[in-house]
Amino acid sequence: MVSMREVAATAGVSVGTVSNVLNAPEKVAPATVARVHTAIEQLGFVRNDAARQLKAGRSRCVGLVVLDIGNPFFSDIARAAEQRAAQHDLVVLLGSTDADIDRERLYLETFDEQRVFGLMIAPSGGELDRLHALGNRDIPVVLIDRNGTGTPFSSVAVDNMGGGRMAVEHLCSTGRHRIAFVGGPHSLRQVADRLAGARSAIHDFPGAVLELIETPAPTVVAGRKAGERIVAGPTARPDAIFCANDLLAIGVLQALTLHGVRVPDDIALIGYDDIDFAESTTVPLSSVRQPSHLIGTSAIDLLIAAADGGAATEHICFTPTLVPRASSAHP
Structure with missing residues:
Protein backbone atom coordinates (compact mmCIF):
# COMPACT_ATOMS: atom_id res chain seq x y z
CA MET A 1 0.00 0.00 0.00
CA ASN A 48 -6.15 4.45 6.32
CA ASP A 49 -9.37 5.59 7.93
CA ALA A 50 -9.05 3.12 10.82
CA ALA A 51 -5.79 4.77 11.86
CA ARG A 52 -7.36 8.19 11.51
CA GLN A 53 -10.25 7.14 13.73
CA LEU A 54 -7.88 5.91 16.43
CA LYS A 55 -6.16 9.28 16.44
CA ALA A 56 -9.34 11.36 16.23
CA GLY A 57 -11.36 9.10 18.54
CA ARG A 58 -14.41 9.35 16.28
CA SER A 59 -15.57 7.74 13.03
CA ARG A 60 -17.25 9.54 10.16
CA CYS A 61 -19.67 6.62 9.77
CA VAL A 62 -23.20 6.47 11.15
CA GLY A 63 -24.91 3.09 11.56
CA LEU A 64 -28.53 2.77 10.47
CA VAL A 65 -30.42 -0.46 11.26
CA VAL A 66 -33.96 -0.85 9.87
CA LEU A 67 -36.52 -3.64 9.90
CA ASP A 68 -36.85 -4.07 6.13
CA ILE A 69 -35.01 -2.01 3.52
CA GLY A 70 -37.37 -3.54 0.94
CA ASN A 71 -40.13 -1.41 2.48
CA PRO A 72 -40.06 2.00 0.73
CA PHE A 73 -40.88 3.66 4.05
CA PHE A 74 -37.49 2.63 5.46
CA SER A 75 -35.62 3.31 2.22
CA ASP A 76 -37.06 6.85 2.26
CA ILE A 77 -35.81 7.29 5.84
CA ALA A 78 -32.37 6.04 4.78
CA ARG A 79 -32.23 8.41 1.81
CA ALA A 80 -33.16 11.40 3.94
CA ALA A 81 -30.63 10.41 6.61
CA GLU A 82 -27.89 10.07 3.98
CA GLN A 83 -28.64 13.51 2.58
CA ARG A 84 -28.55 15.17 6.00
CA ALA A 85 -25.44 13.21 7.07
CA ALA A 86 -23.56 14.31 3.94
CA GLN A 87 -24.08 17.94 4.97
CA HIS A 88 -21.99 17.13 8.07
CA ASP A 89 -19.30 15.09 6.26
CA LEU A 90 -20.78 11.84 7.60
CA VAL A 91 -21.50 8.57 5.80
CA VAL A 92 -24.43 6.25 6.58
CA LEU A 93 -23.83 2.47 6.77
CA LEU A 94 -27.08 0.53 6.41
CA GLY A 95 -28.22 -2.80 7.85
CA SER A 96 -31.61 -4.50 7.37
CA THR A 97 -32.69 -7.07 9.97
CA ASP A 98 -35.97 -8.44 8.58
CA ALA A 99 -37.08 -8.25 12.24
CA ASP A 100 -34.55 -10.98 13.11
CA ILE A 101 -33.11 -10.46 16.61
CA ASP A 102 -29.92 -12.43 15.85
CA ARG A 103 -29.28 -10.45 12.70
CA GLU A 104 -29.87 -7.23 14.59
CA ARG A 105 -27.34 -8.32 17.22
CA LEU A 106 -24.76 -8.98 14.49
CA TYR A 107 -25.17 -5.49 13.06
CA LEU A 108 -24.90 -3.91 16.50
CA GLU A 109 -21.73 -5.86 17.27
CA THR A 110 -20.21 -4.82 13.94
CA PHE A 111 -21.05 -1.15 14.36
CA ASP A 112 -19.75 -1.30 17.93
CA GLU A 113 -16.44 -2.74 16.73
CA GLN A 114 -16.20 0.02 14.13
CA ARG A 115 -16.82 2.67 16.82
CA VAL A 116 -19.33 4.43 14.62
CA PHE A 117 -20.13 8.11 15.11
CA GLY A 118 -23.61 7.09 16.25
CA LEU A 119 -26.39 4.58 15.69
CA MET A 120 -29.97 4.98 14.46
CA ILE A 121 -32.14 1.88 14.84
CA ALA A 122 -35.68 0.61 14.42
CA PRO A 123 -35.51 -2.20 17.02
CA SER A 124 -36.83 -5.65 16.17
CA GLY A 125 -38.17 -6.21 19.68
CA GLY A 126 -38.27 -4.82 23.17
CA GLU A 127 -34.78 -5.92 24.24
CA LEU A 128 -32.45 -2.91 24.36
CA ASP A 129 -29.51 -4.28 26.40
CA ARG A 130 -27.07 -4.14 23.51
CA LEU A 131 -28.02 -0.51 22.92
CA HIS A 132 -27.22 0.28 26.54
CA ALA A 133 -23.72 -1.12 25.98
CA LEU A 134 -23.20 1.22 23.03
CA GLY A 135 -24.34 4.19 25.10
CA ASN A 136 -21.87 3.27 27.83
CA ARG A 137 -19.09 3.58 25.25
CA ASP A 138 -20.20 7.09 24.29
CA ILE A 139 -21.76 6.00 21.00
CA PRO A 140 -25.02 7.98 20.83
CA VAL A 141 -28.14 5.99 19.93
CA VAL A 142 -31.38 7.26 18.42
CA LEU A 143 -34.46 5.05 18.11
CA ILE A 144 -36.40 5.52 14.87
CA ASP A 145 -40.03 4.60 14.27
CA ARG A 146 -40.14 3.82 17.99
CA ASN A 147 -40.95 6.11 20.91
CA GLY A 148 -38.05 6.04 23.35
CA THR A 149 -39.85 7.60 26.31
CA GLY A 150 -38.71 5.76 29.43
CA THR A 151 -35.36 4.79 27.88
CA PRO A 152 -32.03 6.66 27.96
CA PHE A 153 -32.16 7.06 24.16
CA SER A 154 -33.47 9.90 22.05
CA SER A 155 -36.10 8.91 19.54
CA VAL A 156 -37.98 9.96 16.42
CA ALA A 157 -41.35 8.33 15.96
CA VAL A 158 -44.92 8.79 14.81
CA ASP A 159 -48.05 8.50 16.93
CA ASN A 160 -48.93 5.01 15.74
CA MET A 161 -51.81 4.60 18.16
CA GLY A 162 -53.29 7.83 16.83
CA GLY A 163 -52.72 6.61 13.29
CA GLY A 164 -54.49 3.31 13.98
CA ARG A 165 -57.43 5.15 15.48
CA MET A 166 -57.50 7.49 12.48
CA ALA A 167 -57.71 4.59 10.02
CA VAL A 168 -60.59 2.81 11.78
CA GLU A 169 -62.53 6.04 12.36
CA HIS A 170 -62.27 6.73 8.66
CA LEU A 171 -63.54 3.26 7.70
CA CYS A 172 -66.42 3.39 10.16
CA SER A 173 -67.39 6.90 9.03
CA THR A 174 -68.04 5.48 5.55
CA GLY A 175 -70.58 3.03 6.97
CA ARG A 176 -68.37 0.00 7.46
CA HIS A 177 -68.83 -2.05 10.65
CA ARG A 178 -66.98 -5.36 10.22
CA ILE A 179 -63.34 -4.31 10.22
CA ALA A 180 -60.43 -6.74 9.82
CA PHE A 181 -56.99 -5.72 11.07
CA VAL A 182 -54.25 -7.41 9.01
CA GLY A 183 -50.73 -7.18 10.42
CA GLY A 184 -47.92 -8.84 12.25
CA PRO A 185 -46.02 -10.05 13.99
CA HIS A 186 -47.56 -8.32 16.97
CA SER A 187 -44.17 -8.37 18.70
CA LEU A 188 -43.27 -5.39 16.50
CA ARG A 189 -44.10 -2.29 18.52
CA GLN A 190 -45.35 -0.45 15.44
CA VAL A 191 -47.89 -3.17 14.66
CA ALA A 192 -48.99 -3.47 18.28
CA ASP A 193 -49.51 0.30 18.61
CA ARG A 194 -51.54 0.54 15.39
CA LEU A 195 -53.71 -2.34 16.57
CA ALA A 196 -54.20 -0.65 19.95
CA GLY A 197 -55.34 2.51 18.19
CA ALA A 198 -57.76 0.52 16.04
CA ARG A 199 -59.20 -1.16 19.12
CA SER A 200 -59.72 2.13 20.90
CA ALA A 201 -61.57 3.57 17.90
CA ILE A 202 -63.89 0.62 17.34
CA HIS A 203 -65.55 1.18 20.74
CA ASP A 204 -66.79 4.59 19.60
CA PHE A 205 -68.98 3.03 16.89
CA PRO A 206 -71.86 0.90 18.29
CA GLY A 207 -72.20 -2.38 16.46
CA ALA A 208 -68.74 -2.21 14.92
CA VAL A 209 -66.42 -5.19 15.43
CA LEU A 210 -62.71 -5.73 14.87
CA GLU A 211 -61.32 -9.06 13.65
CA LEU A 212 -57.59 -9.82 13.88
CA ILE A 213 -55.70 -11.55 11.08
CA GLU A 214 -52.07 -11.88 12.12
CA THR A 215 -49.34 -12.20 9.51
CA PRO A 216 -45.81 -13.58 9.99
CA ALA A 217 -44.28 -10.49 8.37
CA PRO A 218 -45.42 -7.08 7.08
CA THR A 219 -44.81 -7.91 3.40
CA VAL A 220 -46.73 -8.04 0.12
CA VAL A 221 -46.58 -11.86 0.09
CA ALA A 222 -47.98 -12.05 3.63
CA GLY A 223 -50.73 -9.61 2.65
CA ARG A 224 -51.66 -11.71 -0.38
CA LYS A 225 -51.99 -14.82 1.80
CA ALA A 226 -54.12 -12.90 4.31
CA GLY A 227 -56.36 -11.75 1.46
CA GLU A 228 -56.76 -15.37 0.35
CA ARG A 229 -57.81 -16.31 3.88
CA ILE A 230 -60.40 -13.54 3.92
CA VAL A 231 -61.88 -14.59 0.57
CA ALA A 232 -62.00 -18.27 1.54
CA GLY A 233 -63.18 -17.70 5.11
CA PRO A 234 -66.17 -19.72 6.36
CA THR A 235 -67.72 -16.72 8.12
CA ALA A 236 -69.05 -13.44 6.77
CA ARG A 237 -66.39 -11.39 5.08
CA PRO A 238 -65.40 -8.06 6.61
CA ASP A 239 -66.64 -4.97 4.82
CA ALA A 240 -63.36 -3.13 5.49
CA ILE A 241 -59.72 -4.01 6.05
CA PHE A 242 -57.07 -1.99 7.86
CA CYS A 243 -53.54 -3.20 7.09
CA ALA A 244 -50.60 -2.42 9.37
CA ASN A 245 -48.61 -1.12 6.42
CA ASP A 246 -49.00 -0.43 2.71
CA LEU A 247 -47.08 -3.52 1.58
CA LEU A 248 -49.63 -5.74 3.32
CA ALA A 249 -52.47 -3.68 1.84
CA ILE A 250 -51.05 -4.07 -1.68
CA GLY A 251 -50.91 -7.85 -1.20
CA VAL A 252 -54.48 -7.94 0.12
CA LEU A 253 -55.64 -5.84 -2.83
CA GLN A 254 -54.00 -8.29 -5.25
CA ALA A 255 -55.80 -11.26 -3.66
CA LEU A 256 -59.20 -9.53 -3.55
CA THR A 257 -58.93 -8.40 -7.17
CA LEU A 258 -57.91 -11.89 -8.32
CA HIS A 259 -61.08 -13.34 -6.78
CA GLY A 260 -63.41 -10.69 -8.16
CA VAL A 261 -63.96 -8.88 -4.85
CA ARG A 262 -64.60 -5.22 -5.64
CA VAL A 263 -62.66 -2.56 -3.75
CA PRO A 264 -64.18 -0.43 -2.29
CA ASP A 265 -67.72 -1.58 -3.22
CA ASP A 266 -67.51 -4.96 -1.48
CA ILE A 267 -64.59 -4.32 0.88
CA ALA A 268 -62.93 -1.02 1.71
CA LEU A 269 -59.17 -1.04 2.24
CA ILE A 270 -56.65 1.24 3.94
CA GLY A 271 -52.92 0.86 4.57
CA TYR A 272 -50.26 2.67 6.58
CA ASP A 273 -47.09 4.65 5.61
CA ASP A 274 -48.34 6.16 2.30
CA ILE A 275 -45.41 4.88 0.27
CA ASP A 276 -45.08 6.13 -3.32
CA PHE A 277 -46.71 2.97 -4.72
CA ALA A 278 -49.93 3.56 -2.74
CA GLU A 279 -51.23 6.17 -5.13
CA SER A 280 -50.53 4.10 -8.25
CA THR A 281 -52.06 0.72 -7.32
CA THR A 282 -54.91 -0.68 -9.44
CA VAL A 283 -57.31 0.99 -7.05
CA PRO A 284 -55.49 4.00 -5.49
CA LEU A 285 -54.82 2.98 -1.90
CA SER A 286 -55.95 5.02 1.08
CA SER A 287 -53.25 5.24 3.71
CA VAL A 288 -52.03 6.86 6.91
CA ARG A 289 -49.00 8.92 5.98
CA GLN A 290 -45.80 8.94 8.02
CA PRO A 291 -43.28 11.77 7.37
CA SER A 292 -40.37 9.47 6.43
CA HIS A 293 -38.13 12.33 5.26
CA LEU A 294 -38.52 14.21 8.55
CA ILE A 295 -37.83 11.03 10.52
CA GLY A 296 -34.52 10.50 8.72
CA THR A 297 -33.27 14.08 8.97
CA SER A 298 -34.40 14.50 12.58
CA ALA A 299 -32.61 11.31 13.64
CA ILE A 300 -29.31 12.60 12.20
CA ASP A 301 -29.81 15.96 13.91
CA LEU A 302 -30.35 14.25 17.27
CA LEU A 303 -27.23 12.11 16.81
CA ILE A 304 -25.07 15.13 16.01
CA ALA A 305 -26.45 17.03 19.01
CA ALA A 306 -25.69 14.07 21.28
CA ALA A 307 -22.17 13.64 19.87
CA ASP A 308 -21.50 17.32 20.45
CA GLY A 309 -22.47 16.99 24.10
CA GLY A 310 -25.96 18.32 23.64
CA ALA A 311 -28.81 18.34 26.12
CA ALA A 312 -30.53 15.31 27.63
CA THR A 313 -32.48 12.82 25.54
CA GLU A 314 -35.15 14.23 23.28
CA HIS A 315 -38.24 12.50 21.93
CA ILE A 316 -39.80 13.72 18.70
CA CYS A 317 -43.23 12.34 17.87
CA PHE A 318 -44.86 13.35 14.60
CA THR A 319 -48.61 13.25 13.98
CA PRO A 320 -49.64 11.04 11.04
CA THR A 321 -51.98 12.23 8.30
CA LEU A 322 -54.96 10.47 6.78
CA VAL A 323 -54.74 10.24 2.97
CA PRO A 324 -58.12 8.98 1.68
CA ARG A 325 -58.24 7.59 -1.86
CA ALA A 326 -60.52 5.37 -3.93
CA SER A 327 -59.91 2.16 -1.96
CA SER A 328 -61.92 3.39 1.02
CA ALA A 329 -64.51 5.59 -0.69
CA HIS A 330 -68.19 5.41 0.31
CA PRO A 331 -69.80 2.33 -1.24
Whole structure:
Protein backbone atom coordinates (compact mmCIF):
# COMPACT_ATOMS: atom_id res chain seq x y z
CA MET A 1 0.00 0.00 0.00
CA VAL A 2 1.14 3.53 -0.78
CA SER A 3 2.07 5.48 2.35
CA MET A 4 1.70 9.16 3.21
CA ARG A 5 5.53 9.34 3.20
CA GLU A 6 5.58 8.32 -0.47
CA VAL A 7 2.91 10.90 -1.30
CA ALA A 8 4.97 13.56 0.49
CA ALA A 9 8.13 12.61 -1.41
CA THR A 10 6.33 12.69 -4.77
CA ALA A 11 4.72 16.06 -4.04
CA GLY A 12 7.92 17.50 -2.55
CA VAL A 13 6.32 18.36 0.79
CA SER A 14 6.46 17.10 4.37
CA VAL A 15 4.30 14.29 5.77
CA GLY A 16 2.67 16.88 8.01
CA THR A 17 1.62 18.89 4.97
CA VAL A 18 0.01 15.81 3.40
CA SER A 19 -1.87 15.24 6.67
CA ASN A 20 -3.09 18.83 6.66
CA VAL A 21 -4.25 18.51 3.05
CA LEU A 22 -6.32 15.47 4.02
CA ASN A 23 -7.70 16.76 7.29
CA ALA A 24 -7.46 20.56 7.30
CA PRO A 25 -6.87 21.80 3.72
CA GLU A 26 -7.73 25.37 4.71
CA LYS A 27 -4.34 25.52 6.46
CA VAL A 28 -2.42 24.80 3.22
CA ALA A 29 -1.80 27.02 0.19
CA PRO A 30 -4.10 26.11 -2.74
CA ALA A 31 -1.16 25.37 -5.04
CA THR A 32 0.29 22.93 -2.50
CA VAL A 33 -3.11 21.26 -2.03
CA ALA A 34 -3.34 20.74 -5.79
CA ARG A 35 0.19 19.29 -5.91
CA VAL A 36 -0.55 16.82 -3.11
CA HIS A 37 -3.81 15.70 -4.72
CA THR A 38 -1.97 15.15 -7.99
CA ALA A 39 0.51 12.91 -6.18
CA ILE A 40 -2.35 11.03 -4.49
CA GLU A 41 -3.98 10.32 -7.84
CA GLN A 42 -0.71 9.27 -9.47
CA LEU A 43 0.20 6.85 -6.69
CA GLY A 44 -3.32 5.57 -5.97
CA PHE A 45 -3.07 6.50 -2.28
CA VAL A 46 -6.02 5.52 -0.05
CA ARG A 47 -6.18 6.95 3.44
CA ASN A 48 -6.15 4.45 6.32
CA ASP A 49 -9.37 5.59 7.93
CA ALA A 50 -9.05 3.12 10.82
CA ALA A 51 -5.79 4.77 11.86
CA ARG A 52 -7.36 8.19 11.51
CA GLN A 53 -10.25 7.14 13.73
CA LEU A 54 -7.88 5.91 16.43
CA LYS A 55 -6.16 9.28 16.44
CA ALA A 56 -9.34 11.36 16.23
CA GLY A 57 -11.36 9.10 18.54
CA ARG A 58 -14.41 9.35 16.28
CA SER A 59 -15.57 7.74 13.03
CA ARG A 60 -17.25 9.54 10.16
CA CYS A 61 -19.67 6.62 9.77
CA VAL A 62 -23.20 6.47 11.15
CA GLY A 63 -24.91 3.09 11.56
CA LEU A 64 -28.53 2.77 10.47
CA VAL A 65 -30.42 -0.46 11.26
CA VAL A 66 -33.96 -0.85 9.87
CA LEU A 67 -36.52 -3.64 9.90
CA ASP A 68 -36.85 -4.07 6.13
CA ILE A 69 -35.01 -2.01 3.52
CA GLY A 70 -37.37 -3.54 0.94
CA ASN A 71 -40.13 -1.41 2.48
CA PRO A 72 -40.06 2.00 0.73
CA PHE A 73 -40.88 3.66 4.05
CA PHE A 74 -37.49 2.63 5.46
CA SER A 75 -35.62 3.31 2.22
CA ASP A 76 -37.06 6.85 2.26
CA ILE A 77 -35.81 7.29 5.84
CA ALA A 78 -32.37 6.04 4.78
CA ARG A 79 -32.23 8.41 1.81
CA ALA A 80 -33.16 11.40 3.94
CA ALA A 81 -30.63 10.41 6.61
CA GLU A 82 -27.89 10.07 3.98
CA GLN A 83 -28.64 13.51 2.58
CA ARG A 84 -28.55 15.17 6.00
CA ALA A 85 -25.44 13.21 7.07
CA ALA A 86 -23.56 14.31 3.94
CA GLN A 87 -24.08 17.94 4.97
CA HIS A 88 -21.99 17.13 8.07
CA ASP A 89 -19.30 15.09 6.26
CA LEU A 90 -20.78 11.84 7.60
CA VAL A 91 -21.50 8.57 5.80
CA VAL A 92 -24.43 6.25 6.58
CA LEU A 93 -23.83 2.47 6.77
CA LEU A 94 -27.08 0.53 6.41
CA GLY A 95 -28.22 -2.80 7.85
CA SER A 96 -31.61 -4.50 7.37
CA THR A 97 -32.69 -7.07 9.97
CA ASP A 98 -35.97 -8.44 8.58
CA ALA A 99 -37.08 -8.25 12.24
CA ASP A 100 -34.55 -10.98 13.11
CA ILE A 101 -33.11 -10.46 16.61
CA ASP A 102 -29.92 -12.43 15.85
CA ARG A 103 -29.28 -10.45 12.70
CA GLU A 104 -29.87 -7.23 14.59
CA ARG A 105 -27.34 -8.32 17.22
CA LEU A 106 -24.76 -8.98 14.49
CA TYR A 107 -25.17 -5.49 13.06
CA LEU A 108 -24.90 -3.91 16.50
CA GLU A 109 -21.73 -5.86 17.27
CA THR A 110 -20.21 -4.82 13.94
CA PHE A 111 -21.05 -1.15 14.36
CA ASP A 112 -19.75 -1.30 17.93
CA GLU A 113 -16.44 -2.74 16.73
CA GLN A 114 -16.20 0.02 14.13
CA ARG A 115 -16.82 2.67 16.82
CA VAL A 116 -19.33 4.43 14.62
CA PHE A 117 -20.13 8.11 15.11
CA GLY A 118 -23.61 7.09 16.25
CA LEU A 119 -26.39 4.58 15.69
CA MET A 120 -29.97 4.98 14.46
CA ILE A 121 -32.14 1.88 14.84
CA ALA A 122 -35.68 0.61 14.42
CA PRO A 123 -35.51 -2.20 17.02
CA SER A 124 -36.83 -5.65 16.17
CA GLY A 125 -38.17 -6.21 19.68
CA GLY A 126 -38.27 -4.82 23.17
CA GLU A 127 -34.78 -5.92 24.24
CA LEU A 128 -32.45 -2.91 24.36
CA ASP A 129 -29.51 -4.28 26.40
CA ARG A 130 -27.07 -4.14 23.51
CA LEU A 131 -28.02 -0.51 22.92
CA HIS A 132 -27.22 0.28 26.54
CA ALA A 133 -23.72 -1.12 25.98
CA LEU A 134 -23.20 1.22 23.03
CA GLY A 135 -24.34 4.19 25.10
CA ASN A 136 -21.87 3.27 27.83
CA ARG A 137 -19.09 3.58 25.25
CA ASP A 138 -20.20 7.09 24.29
CA ILE A 139 -21.76 6.00 21.00
CA PRO A 140 -25.02 7.98 20.83
CA VAL A 141 -28.14 5.99 19.93
CA VAL A 142 -31.38 7.26 18.42
CA LEU A 143 -34.46 5.05 18.11
CA ILE A 144 -36.40 5.52 14.87
CA ASP A 145 -40.03 4.60 14.27
CA ARG A 146 -40.14 3.82 17.99
CA ASN A 147 -40.95 6.11 20.91
CA GLY A 148 -38.05 6.04 23.35
CA THR A 149 -39.85 7.60 26.31
CA GLY A 150 -38.71 5.76 29.43
CA THR A 151 -35.36 4.79 27.88
CA PRO A 152 -32.03 6.66 27.96
CA PHE A 153 -32.16 7.06 24.16
CA SER A 154 -33.47 9.90 22.05
CA SER A 155 -36.10 8.91 19.54
CA VAL A 156 -37.98 9.96 16.42
CA ALA A 157 -41.35 8.33 15.96
CA VAL A 158 -44.92 8.79 14.81
CA ASP A 159 -48.05 8.50 16.93
CA ASN A 160 -48.93 5.01 15.74
CA MET A 161 -51.81 4.60 18.16
CA GLY A 162 -53.29 7.83 16.83
CA GLY A 163 -52.72 6.61 13.29
CA GLY A 164 -54.49 3.31 13.98
CA ARG A 165 -57.43 5.15 15.48
CA MET A 166 -57.50 7.49 12.48
CA ALA A 167 -57.71 4.59 10.02
CA VAL A 168 -60.59 2.81 11.78
CA GLU A 169 -62.53 6.04 12.36
CA HIS A 170 -62.27 6.73 8.66
CA LEU A 171 -63.54 3.26 7.70
CA CYS A 172 -66.42 3.39 10.16
CA SER A 173 -67.39 6.90 9.03
CA THR A 174 -68.04 5.48 5.55
CA GLY A 175 -70.58 3.03 6.97
CA ARG A 176 -68.37 0.00 7.46
CA HIS A 177 -68.83 -2.05 10.65
CA ARG A 178 -66.98 -5.36 10.22
CA ILE A 179 -63.34 -4.31 10.22
CA ALA A 180 -60.43 -6.74 9.82
CA PHE A 181 -56.99 -5.72 11.07
CA VAL A 182 -54.25 -7.41 9.01
CA GLY A 183 -50.73 -7.18 10.42
CA GLY A 184 -47.92 -8.84 12.25
CA PRO A 185 -46.02 -10.05 13.99
CA HIS A 186 -47.56 -8.32 16.97
CA SER A 187 -44.17 -8.37 18.70
CA LEU A 188 -43.27 -5.39 16.50
CA ARG A 189 -44.10 -2.29 18.52
CA GLN A 190 -45.35 -0.45 15.44
CA VAL A 191 -47.89 -3.17 14.66
CA ALA A 192 -48.99 -3.47 18.28
CA ASP A 193 -49.51 0.30 18.61
CA ARG A 194 -51.54 0.54 15.39
CA LEU A 195 -53.71 -2.34 16.57
CA ALA A 196 -54.20 -0.65 19.95
CA GLY A 197 -55.34 2.51 18.19
CA ALA A 198 -57.76 0.52 16.04
CA ARG A 199 -59.20 -1.16 19.12
CA SER A 200 -59.72 2.13 20.90
CA ALA A 201 -61.57 3.57 17.90
CA ILE A 202 -63.89 0.62 17.34
CA HIS A 203 -65.55 1.18 20.74
CA ASP A 204 -66.79 4.59 19.60
CA PHE A 205 -68.98 3.03 16.89
CA PRO A 206 -71.86 0.90 18.29
CA GLY A 207 -72.20 -2.38 16.46
CA ALA A 208 -68.74 -2.21 14.92
CA VAL A 209 -66.42 -5.19 15.43
CA LEU A 210 -62.71 -5.73 14.87
CA GLU A 211 -61.32 -9.06 13.65
CA LEU A 212 -57.59 -9.82 13.88
CA ILE A 213 -55.70 -11.55 11.08
CA GLU A 214 -52.07 -11.88 12.12
CA THR A 215 -49.34 -12.20 9.51
CA PRO A 216 -45.81 -13.58 9.99
CA ALA A 217 -44.28 -10.49 8.37
CA PRO A 218 -45.42 -7.08 7.08
CA THR A 219 -44.81 -7.91 3.40
CA VAL A 220 -46.73 -8.04 0.12
CA VAL A 221 -46.58 -11.86 0.09
CA ALA A 222 -47.98 -12.05 3.63
CA GLY A 223 -50.73 -9.61 2.65
CA ARG A 224 -51.66 -11.71 -0.38
CA LYS A 225 -51.99 -14.82 1.80
CA ALA A 226 -54.12 -12.90 4.31
CA GLY A 227 -56.36 -11.75 1.46
CA GLU A 228 -56.76 -15.37 0.35
CA ARG A 229 -57.81 -16.31 3.88
CA ILE A 230 -60.40 -13.54 3.92
CA VAL A 231 -61.88 -14.59 0.57
CA ALA A 232 -62.00 -18.27 1.54
CA GLY A 233 -63.18 -17.70 5.11
CA PRO A 234 -66.17 -19.72 6.36
CA THR A 235 -67.72 -16.72 8.12
CA ALA A 236 -69.05 -13.44 6.77
CA ARG A 237 -66.39 -11.39 5.08
CA PRO A 238 -65.40 -8.06 6.61
CA ASP A 239 -66.64 -4.97 4.82
CA ALA A 240 -63.36 -3.13 5.49
CA ILE A 241 -59.72 -4.01 6.05
CA PHE A 242 -57.07 -1.99 7.86
CA CYS A 243 -53.54 -3.20 7.09
CA ALA A 244 -50.60 -2.42 9.37
CA ASN A 245 -48.61 -1.12 6.42
CA ASP A 246 -49.00 -0.43 2.71
CA LEU A 247 -47.08 -3.52 1.58
CA LEU A 248 -49.63 -5.74 3.32
CA ALA A 249 -52.47 -3.68 1.84
CA ILE A 250 -51.05 -4.07 -1.68
CA GLY A 251 -50.91 -7.85 -1.20
CA VAL A 252 -54.48 -7.94 0.12
CA LEU A 253 -55.64 -5.84 -2.83
CA GLN A 254 -54.00 -8.29 -5.25
CA ALA A 255 -55.80 -11.26 -3.66
CA LEU A 256 -59.20 -9.53 -3.55
CA THR A 257 -58.93 -8.40 -7.17
CA LEU A 258 -57.91 -11.89 -8.32
CA HIS A 259 -61.08 -13.34 -6.78
CA GLY A 260 -63.41 -10.69 -8.16
CA VAL A 261 -63.96 -8.88 -4.85
CA ARG A 262 -64.60 -5.22 -5.64
CA VAL A 263 -62.66 -2.56 -3.75
CA PRO A 264 -64.18 -0.43 -2.29
CA ASP A 265 -67.72 -1.58 -3.22
CA ASP A 266 -67.51 -4.96 -1.48
CA ILE A 267 -64.59 -4.32 0.88
CA ALA A 268 -62.93 -1.02 1.71
CA LEU A 269 -59.17 -1.04 2.24
CA ILE A 270 -56.65 1.24 3.94
CA GLY A 271 -52.92 0.86 4.57
CA TYR A 272 -50.26 2.67 6.58
CA ASP A 273 -47.09 4.65 5.61
CA ASP A 274 -48.34 6.16 2.30
CA ILE A 275 -45.41 4.88 0.27
CA ASP A 276 -45.08 6.13 -3.32
CA PHE A 277 -46.71 2.97 -4.72
CA ALA A 278 -49.93 3.56 -2.74
CA GLU A 279 -51.23 6.17 -5.13
CA SER A 280 -50.53 4.10 -8.25
CA THR A 281 -52.06 0.72 -7.32
CA THR A 282 -54.91 -0.68 -9.44
CA VAL A 283 -57.31 0.99 -7.05
CA PRO A 284 -55.49 4.00 -5.49
CA LEU A 285 -54.82 2.98 -1.90
CA SER A 286 -55.95 5.02 1.08
CA SER A 287 -53.25 5.24 3.71
CA VAL A 288 -52.03 6.86 6.91
CA ARG A 289 -49.00 8.92 5.98
CA GLN A 290 -45.80 8.94 8.02
CA PRO A 291 -43.28 11.77 7.37
CA SER A 292 -40.37 9.47 6.43
CA HIS A 293 -38.13 12.33 5.26
CA LEU A 294 -38.52 14.21 8.55
CA ILE A 295 -37.83 11.03 10.52
CA GLY A 296 -34.52 10.50 8.72
CA THR A 297 -33.27 14.08 8.97
CA SER A 298 -34.40 14.50 12.58
CA ALA A 299 -32.61 11.31 13.64
CA ILE A 300 -29.31 12.60 12.20
CA ASP A 301 -29.81 15.96 13.91
CA LEU A 302 -30.35 14.25 17.27
CA LEU A 303 -27.23 12.11 16.81
CA ILE A 304 -25.07 15.13 16.01
CA ALA A 305 -26.45 17.03 19.01
CA ALA A 306 -25.69 14.07 21.28
CA ALA A 307 -22.17 13.64 19.87
CA ASP A 308 -21.50 17.32 20.45
CA GLY A 309 -22.47 16.99 24.10
CA GLY A 310 -25.96 18.32 23.64
CA ALA A 311 -28.81 18.34 26.12
CA ALA A 312 -30.53 15.31 27.63
CA THR A 313 -32.48 12.82 25.54
CA GLU A 314 -35.15 14.23 23.28
CA HIS A 315 -38.24 12.50 21.93
CA ILE A 316 -39.80 13.72 18.70
CA CYS A 317 -43.23 12.34 17.87
CA PHE A 318 -44.86 13.35 14.60
CA THR A 319 -48.61 13.25 13.98
CA PRO A 320 -49.64 11.04 11.04
CA THR A 321 -51.98 12.23 8.30
CA LEU A 322 -54.96 10.47 6.78
CA VAL A 323 -54.74 10.24 2.97
CA PRO A 324 -58.12 8.98 1.68
CA ARG A 325 -58.24 7.59 -1.86
CA ALA A 326 -60.52 5.37 -3.93
CA SER A 327 -59.91 2.16 -1.96
CA SER A 328 -61.92 3.39 1.02
CA ALA A 329 -64.51 5.59 -0.69
CA HIS A 330 -68.19 5.41 0.31
CA PRO A 331 -69.80 2.33 -1.24
